[in-house]
Amino acid sequence: xxxxxxxxxxxxxxxxxxxxxxxxxxxxxxxxxxxxxxxxxxxxxxxxxxxxxxxxxxxxxxxxxxxxxxxxxxxxxxxxxxxxxxxxxxxxxxxxxxxxxxxxxxxxxxxxxxxxxxxxxxxxxxxxxxxxxxxxxxxxxxxxxxxxxxxxxxxxxxxxxxxxxxxxxxxxxxxxxxxxxxxxxxxxxxxxxxxxxxxxxxxxxxxxxxxxxxxxxxxxxxxxxxxxxxxxxxxxxxxxxxxxxxxxxxxxxxxx
Amino acid sequence: xxxxxxxxxxxxxxxxxxxxxxxxxxxxxxxxxxxxxxxxxxxxxxxxxxxxxxxxxxxxxxxxxxxxxxxxxxxxxxxxxxxxxxxxxxxxxxxxxxxxxxxxxxxxxxxxxxxxxxxxxxxxxxxxxxxxxxxxxxxxxxxxxxxxxxxxxx
Numbered sequence: 001x002x003x004x005x006x007x008x009x010x011x012x013x014x015x016x017x018x019x020x021x022x023x024x025x026x027x028x029x030x031x032x033x034x035x036x037x038x039x040x041x042x043x044x045x046x047x048x049x050x051x052x053x054x055x056x057x058x059x060x061x062x063x064x065x066x067x068x069x070x071x072x073x074x075x076x077x078x079x080x081x082x083x084x085x086x087x088x089x090x091x092x093x094x095x096x097x098x099x100x101x102x103x104x105x106x107x108x109x110x111x112x113x114x115x116x117x118x119x120x121x122x123x124x125x126x127x128x129x130x131x132x133x134x135x136x137x138x139x140x141x142x143x144x145x146x147x148x149x150x151x152x153x154x155x156x157x158x159x160x161x162x163x164x165x166x167x168x169x170x171x172x173x174x175x176x177x178x179x180x181x182x183x184x185x186x187x188x189x190x191x192x193x194x195x196x197x198x199x200x201x202x203x204x205x206x207x208x209x210x211x212x213x214x215x216x217x218x219x220x221x222x223x224x225x226x227x228x229x230x231x232x233x234x235x236x237x238x239x240x241x242x243x244x245x246x247x248x249x250x251x252x253x254x255x256x
Numbered sequence: 257x258x259x260x261x262x263x264x265x266x267x268x269x270x271x272x273x274x275x276x277x278x279x280x281x282x283x284x285x286x287x288x289x290x291x292x293x294x295x296x297x298x299x300x301x302x303x304x305x306x307x308x309x310x311x312x313x314x315x316x317x318x319x320x321x322x323x324x325x326x327x328x329x330x331x332x333x334x335x336x337x338x339x340x341x342x343x344x345x346x347x348x349x350x351x352x353x354x355x356x357x358x359x360x361x362x363x364x365x366x367x368x369x370x371x372x373x374x375x376x377x378x379x380x381x382x383x384x385x386x387x388x389x390x391x392x393x394x395x396x397x398x399x400x401x402x403x404x405x406x407x408x409x410x
Contacts, residue, residue, distance in 0.1 A: 086309035238352070240333055248362070253269065
């Protein structure tokens with residue numbers, strides 16, 4: 001029953017729907033503004049287009065049809081299937097978190113703007129949230145490079161953790177709040193307050209976290225594929241003219 | 257010049273941390289990307305350059321084969337067992353090399369720990385432990401019998 005109920009519909013008894021909807025719009029604006037600030041501050045767009053022009057002048061021209069095919073490959077392999085990861089565990093954890101985040105955010109927006117939604121939306125919200133928790137905590141405790149390869153404590157926190165930690169805090173607290181609200185607990189308000197704080201940190205910290213990677217990583221993957229198509233391949237040598245015969249020897253880095 | 261990492265290409269997988277013989281490739285505390293913590297201790301062995309799955313690490317080649325202003329890039333293709341090199345000199349010349357890195361499948365060579373420990377009598381023999389097996393010489397190495405040995409200069 002809890003999984004089929006819109007948690008925000010019940011909340012509208014104490015918080016006006018307009019307030020919740022305004023909050024969601026503010027979060028969307030914060031993400032857009034934060035991403036733009038990040039692009040300007042780091043000069044990533046400037047670097048991207050300078051690099052693009054540099055390779056274009058030296059390389060063979062890639063025609064429109066080929067560009068469309070590269071864009072489709074980037075979308076399918078690099079974006080939808082997280083093809084950039086060489087480590088299978090990282091890739092699975094990223095896919096869980098990415099698709100979980102999409103389900104979670106879309107269903108949140110749908111449920112906040114339309115309380116009388118079909119039960120599928122709360123169910124998607126729960127499934128998305130649980131996927132984020134599974135992928136996120138797996139990454140946090142076992143896969144992080146500084147834990148897996150550097151041998152640091154899984155509980156050590158650093159600046160790079162701002163995005164993943166605020167995301168995990170937001171989703172963990174959100175799901176706990178929904179569960180407490182469904183069981184009419186006295187702790188509901190406290191956890192709702194913590195959920196709002198974690199959410200605000202997640203979306204307002206875009207300029208300082210790696211939240212914006214979801215926008216610039218596809219651009220970088222596209223540029224990389226174009227550089228392979230036009231022959232510049234970031235100055236790398238062309239693949240050797242030999243048959244593949246030995247399989248892979250890569251093992252997860254666990255030296256420490 | 258020591259190694260440096262292109263931050264936009266590195267995905268922080270830790271392969272360079274794992275392979276660096278000087279233990280100077282580490283993960284940055286702010287961005288969780290690899291970086292060289294002690295550039296003046298880097299002997300430019302190219303281990304991390306070859307191991308990086310994203311080709312995100314670069315190093316300036318030794319001056320004897322690549323003078324200032326050049327670029328050296330290496331591509332390791334383990335399935336093909338090859339390392340390819342591309343040198344671009346500042347006068348525009350370009351040289352490409354391709355080297356084999358092995359002729360047997362990965363994992364087919366046993367490490368020392370995978371052999372049995374040498375027995376006491378092995379120490380009295382001419383062969384090193386497991387040597388006949390490794391050299392594929394049936395019946396042991398050809399060796400002189402004690403009576404064939406010269407007993408000193410008369």
